[in-house]
Amino acid sequence: MPDVTSALEDYALIGDHQTAALIGRDGSLDWLCLPRFDSPACFAALLGGLDQGHWRLAPAGAGACTRRAYLEDSLILESVWETAGGTVKVIDFMPQRDRAPDVVRIVEGVRGRVEMLGVLRLRFDYGRVVPWVRRSDSHHVAVAGPDSVWLRSDPAVHTYGQDFSTRSEFTVSAGDKVAFVLTWHPSHEPRPRQIDPYEALDHSLKGWRAWAARCRYQGPHRDAVVRSLITLKALTYAPTGGIVAAPTTSLPERLGGVRNWDYRYCWLRDSTLTLSALLLAGYREEAAAWRDWLLRAIAGDPAELQIMYGLGGERRIHEYELPWLPGYADSAPVRVGNGAVGQRQLDVYGEVMDSFHLARGSGLPAEPHAWQIQRAMMDFLESAWQDPDEGLWEIRGPRRHFVHSKVMAWVAADRAVRALEAHPELPGDIDRWRVMRETVHREVCEKGYDDTRSTFTQSYGSAELDAATLLIPRVGFLPADDPRVIGTIDAVRRELSHDGLIRRYTTDGDHGGDDGGNVDGLPGSEGAFLVCSFWLADALMLAGRRQEAETLFQRLLSLRNDVGLLSEEYDPKSGRLLGNFPQAFSHIGLVRTALTLAEDRRAD
Numbered sequence: 001m002p003d004v005t006s007a008l009e010d011y012a013l014i015g016d017h018q019t020a021a022l023i024g025r026d027g028s029l030d031w032l033c034l035p036r037f038d039s040p041a042c043f044a045a046l047l048g049g050l051d052q053g054h055w056r057l058a059p060a061g062a063g064a065c066t067r068r069a070y071l072e073d074s075l076i077l078e079s080v081w082e083t084a085g086g087t088v089k090v091i092d093f094m095p096q097r098d099r100a101p102d103v104v105r106i107v108e109g110v111r112g113r114v115e116m117l118g119v120l121r122l123r124f125d126y127g128r129v130v131p132w133v134r135r136s137d138s139h140h141v142a143v144a145g146p147d148s149v150w151l152r153s154d155p156a157v158h159t160y161g162q163d164f165s166t167r168s169e170f171t172v173s174a175g176d177k178v179a180f181v182l183t184w185h186p187s188h189e190p191r192p193r194q195i196d197p198y199e200a201l202d203h204s205l206k207g208w209r210a211w212a213a214r215c216r217y218q219g220p221h222r223d224a225v226v227r228s229l230i231t232l233k234a235l236t237y238a239p240t241g242g243i244v245a246a247p248t249t250s251l252p253e254r255l256g257g258v259r260n261w262d263y264r265y266c267w268l269r270d271s272t273l274t275l276s277a278l279l280l281a282g283y284r285e286e287a288a289a290w291r292d293w294l295l296r297a298i299a300g301d302p303a304e305l306q307i308m309y310g311l312g313g314e315r316r317i318h319e320y321e322l323p324w325l326p327g328y329a330d331s332a333p334v335r336v337g338n339g340a341v342g343q344r345q346l347d348v349y350g351e352v353m354d355s356f357h358l359a360r361g362s363g364l365p366a367e368p369h370a371w372q373i374q375r376a377m378m379d380f381l382e383s384a385w386q387d388p389d390e391g392l393w394e395i396r397g398p399r400r401h402f403v404h405s406k407v408m409a410w411v412a413a414d415r416a417v418r419a420l421e422a423h424p425e426l427p428g429d430i431d432r433w434r435v436m437r438e439t440v441h442r443e444v445c446e447k448g449y450d451d452t453r454s455t456f457t458q459s460y461g462s463a464e465l466d467a468a469t470l471l472i473p474r475v476g477f478l479p480a481d482d483p484r485v486i487g488t489i490d491a492v493r494r495e496l497s498h499d500g501l502i503r504r505y506t507t508d509g510d511h512g513g514d515d516g517g518n519v520d521g522l523p524g525s526e527g528a529f530l531v532c533s534f535w536l537a538d539a540l541m542l543a544g545r546r547q548e549a550e551t552l553f554q555r556l557l558s559l560r561n562d563v564g565l566l567s568e569e570y571d572p573k574s575g576r577l578l579g580n581f582p583q584a585f586s587h588i589g590l591v592r593t594a595l596t597l598a599e600d601r602r603a604d
């Protein structure tokens, strides 16, 4: 069996707001966790090879499709193959879930006659368990442990078992339609209710059209912005309002490297930034759902606040490895869970306070106990902001006094003060928070700024730089035309740029070493971190350097794959996307920069 999974940029995303799948240009569905984003994958070819589970549906003997695109502003993928015998298209989507998750694949003959081949290789528990498959009426059902998957196809399709896979052979002529519906269900329950795939298609398309029409942004990059917003919406777990950082685990930050992490959880940082992007683009319902998720998740002692939670607000996200999976492009280990869950990352308080501030300012109906939680968080932060932490990059080395964490402590105090200024009826000690705001500001400017190089540094007393300091003007810590901000923009550009794109900080691997002595405690290097380049574009724009910002934004747009998706990082040397895919952070960056550019134009 040829064991080739696709390049990352060859994948498109489909999903049902509870989980999501990746489908390659060759028609192979190589990643899907069922029933939730954080469940074990039943198709894990992405992290190994075809034997770890995949579902290919394409013309027999064909390679990559000739072209593909999402249907209008939707998450419904259409892949077209032009073959010698004719033209065929495959439409892939996951309908909005009623009870059970479904993947629908509709084959449509367009011209001539095309022989099709489907190969369904189910492997439960991240590629480890080969299920028993049997026929039951019009279905094939695969069962192992708690999982069962039902495959329904048209009667005209010849389906048989071979090499621990279920194969389907059929021919389509112009005008023919053949639908497959794959449904997951707990194995102890009777067969799930069947859906009509064509009705589901119609319903999904209408639903996405209506959703996309609510986007307030009308600027020149509307298609890119809407695609990013659809991607962010696809990363939202509808039953609770939680938002995952990405639907994948362990896509490497360097091919063949060990920087491989599980992103199928809700980070307060990534989610608050997603919420801001959605809110600014006009999506208040999602923002309200997420705010409610947040209030439930963080309820309790603010000292016990975690930096990430499970989809439902679960607290235990213990990290472990899956040794039987070779990893994407042999990048091991594959990890499930995330050890960063136990870290102290003080920036999170600032991000949460800022998102409540934005929600209040956007007229989102007030939630009575939100302020109570904010006050408790401020009480805690007043006593903790002077401590070292692991920072927003979740370093696995020793704690440090990260400048970005302190700046975000300033943001927390600032938003608390501004809330009381706007709503004097709320209880709280405005004078104390003003003092805290002032103290943090003074300390950061004294200890986190390097006069000789005219730049903010990564941490107090360090010579290293950090792309997160580009956020200083955006959060309002200093104006964009302050010489210290200008100096930081130029220093970050000079020292952290990789072919014009920005790394988050330097690693020893960047200088050829691989000894694990990095600030982040990890061996090797990584690519340019895409959201940092969007932050640079924002900072340039705020500083009045619009041409440079526009040029950088255009470059970033060109890094999206053919269906508009970005992963976490990019390697300018090989021209490859790296890291988990698609990643909320990068798409948030795209939306925010497009909005900032549009505002700047209006101001002209």
Ligand SMILES: OC[C@H]1O[C@H](O[C@H]2O[C@H](CO)[C@@H](O)[C@H](O)[C@H]2O)[C@H](O)[C@@H](O)[C@@H]1O
Pocket: 245, 261, 262, 263, 267, 269, 270, 338, 339, 340, 392, 393, 394, 395, 396, 520, 585
């Ligand atoms: O670089 C090491 C860390 O990498 C991951 O963190 C990154 O992803 C998070 C989710 O998008 C983001 O919030 C964080 O800012 C990024 O640094 C990983 O989750 C960590 O476990 C790992 O230590």
